Amino acid sequence: MKTIVHVVGARPNYMKIAPLMDALTKVPGIRQILVNTGQHYDEAMSKGFLRELSLPRPDRDLEVGSGSHAVQTAKVMMGFEEVCLAEKPDLVVVVGDVNSTMAATLVAAKLLIPVAHVEAGLRSGDRAMPEEINRLVTDRLADLLLTPSSDGDEHLKAEGVPPEKIVLVGNIMIDTLMRHLPIATLDRLRPRLDVKERSYAVLTLHRPSNVDHAETFKGILEAVHEIARDMPIVFPVHPRTRERVREFGLERYFEGVTLTEPLGYVDFLSLSSHARLVLSDSGGLQEESTALGIPCLTLRENTERPATVTHGTNRVVGTKPANIMAGYRAAMAMTQADLDRRPPLWDGHTAERIAVVLQKYLFG
Ligand code: UD1
Numbered sequence: 636m637k638t639i640v641h642v643v644g645a646r647p648n649y650m651k652i653a654p655l656m657d658a659l660t661k662v663p664g665i666r667q668i669l670v671n672t673g674q675h676y677d678e679a680m681s682k683g684f685l686r687e688l689s690l691p692r693p694d695r696d697l698e699v700g701s702g703s704h705a706v707q708t709a710k711v712m713m714g715f716e717e718v719c720l721a722e723k724p725d726l727v728v729v730v731g732d733v734n735s736t737m738a739a740t741l742v743a744a745k746l747l748i749p750v751a752h753v754e755a756g757l758r759s760g761d762r763a764m765p766e767e768i769n770r771l772v773t774d775r776l777a778d779l780l781l782t783p784s785s786d787g788d789e790h791l792k793a794e795g796v797p798p799e800k801i802v803l804v805g806n807i808m809i810d811t812l813m814r815h816l817p818i819a820t821l822d823r824l825r826p827r828l829d830v831k832e833r834s835y836a837v838l839t840l841h842r843p844s845n846v847d848h849a850e851t852f853k854g855i856l857e858a859v860h861e862i863a864r865d866m867p868i869v870f871p872v873h874p875r876t877r878e879r880v881r882e883f884g885l886e887r888y889f890e891g892v893t894l895t896e897p898l899g900y901v902d903f904l905s906l907s908s909h910a911r912l913v914l915s916d917s918g919g920l921q922e923e924s925t926a927l928g929i930p931c932l933t934l935r936e937n938t939e940r941p942a943t944v945t946h947g948t949n950r951v952v953g954t955k956p957a958n959i960m961a962g963y964r965a966a967m968a969m970t971q972a973d974l975d976r977r978p979p980l981w982d983g984h985t986a987e988r989i990a991v992v993l994q995k996y997l998f999g
Contacts, residue, residue, distance in 0.1 A: 636666050637997045640724040643693075644672035644711065644735025646680050647919045650811040650900060651730035651753055653688035654986035662994050667691075670718055672711045672735040673698040677874065679897040687900050688811065704734060704765060711738035719746050725997055729773060730754055730807075732918075732939075737769040744776040751993060753807055755780035756787020757918075759939035763844065766918070767939070779996060781989055783807070783922075784942035784978050804988045805980030808919055809926045812904065813983035819904040828869060828893065828906070835866055836912040838892070841873035845916050845934060849883045851954050855934055856888035858959035859914065863891030868914075869906060871895045912966060914959075921949045926981055928974040930966035932959060946978040 639659065641652050652669070659665055671693035675681040685693070697714035699707055711734065719727070719742060727743040729736045730753040743750045755774050759767050774780060780796060782788050783806040791801050821832065838859060846852050859868060870892050872880070880886060898906065904923075907913060913924045913931040921940050924931035925947025933951045943949035948969065952962035980988075 636664055637725040638666045638668060638722055639726045639728055639993070639997075640668045640670055640718065640722055641728045642670050642672065642715070642735060642739040643690075643730070644674035644699075645731075645733040646675050646684060646897075647917075648730050648733060648735070649681075649684040649688050649690060650919075651807050652728070653690050654807055654810040654814070655728065655730075655753065655989055656690065658986040658990040659993065662990055664998065665994075668695070668718075668722055668724070669693045670695045670697065670715065670739075672714070672739070673700060674707060674711070674733060674735045676700055677897075679899065680874070683899045699735075707734045708738045711735050712742050715739050715742045716746070719743060719748060724748055726751060726993065728753065728993075729777075732757065732766040732769045732773070734765070734769060737772045740773045740776050749778040749996075750776060751779040751781060751989075751996070752777035753781045753804075753989065754783055756782040756789075756791045756801070757939040758790045759937045761937050764842075770939070779992070781992065783985075784940075784946075784980075786941050802988075802992050803980065804992065805982060805985035806922055806926075806978070807985040807989065808922055809981045810983050810986050811900075812923055812926055815901050815904055816908060819901055819908050821905060821909050824902060824905050828895065830867060830869060830906075830909075832909050833911045835910055836862060836868045836914055837907050837910045838868050838870040838913075839873070839915045839917050839920060840870075840876050840934065842916040842935065843875070845954060846873075846876045846879045852879060852883060852885065853888075854956050855954050855959065856885055858956040858963070859892065860888045860890065861956070861960060862912075862914070862963055866911060868892045869895065869910075871898045871903065871906075873897060912963075921947075922981075924948055926977065930969050930974070932962045932966060934959065942978040946976050948974055948976070 699710035728751045780801045781804045916934045921943040925943040931949045950962045
């Protein structure tokens, strides 16, 4: 029997681990353990996701909560080291690029436990993003680098990773998206939200570089305010963002914008999959909108997910109002052929491919 320890901690992790744990139940001889670091802890940010995605109850909850990067990372490391010493895993699986991903990787690497990183090789080239540091450290230490798109393979090879450690498996988030699409209807949002098919935009914002700087945040909201004159906008608000809106006194920009609490996975998919447009600084949403064929304006200066631009519906427009508005006009003019493009292997079968790779790695 081989033991795999899976690590989740923040909202974008759950939908990446869920299909993989499911696929691995079909592989004989594997014991799976789920560790929830507790980086996210609110019902809407964490607990609801675990239930909705049919993840098993975590075997261990580290309950690290919020804190500075150093504090959060250190707390995950301390808790995760105990788990590794007790469970003696043959492999640790980490996903994405949050603090929990990097912290768990550091612990496993020092205990000489092999690490598989799902969503390896992404690079924005921007070290001001905490996630970029997490990606660099995680990929440097991981033993198996499972990439979502070929740009990931190229980055890793350029950084000197031996090619035999890299496997292009596709995008596992799209597995979860495809599974839940049939139940993601606008009806399930009513009466809380009354929006009409393809006639509204969805906005999300949570990056510190956008919402922690009043001038940048205001610039984005000026464009949002203008777009809201054309079409209604729904804005589920991340806890960090809600605090900044209050602190900077930005409430006046939200005329024509419906603000909601953070939504669960299926509710959010219901909202995004029937929208006319997505405006966001999220990483995952660039990918999900591409998979859904919905135009996306990425409110950042760069992306670590260029396949969504070259093979999808994404435009990286920055945070200046004039650039966002130019992107908006271009997005509205996209043809059906533009909207139908998809990167290779974003097909809903990534978890199965990863299960095959892990089986081979563990059993030869
Ligand atoms: C983290 C990830 C980011 C990911 C995002 C998804 C890192 C460095 N960042 O950012 O990559 O895109 O998750 O949401 O790992 N808070 C709550 N309730 C919660 C969790 C957080 O109120 O359940 C508030 C707290 O004020 C906290 C702040 O949000 O200080 C930030 O949380 P944190 O986990 O540090 O980072 P995120 O901004 O959520």
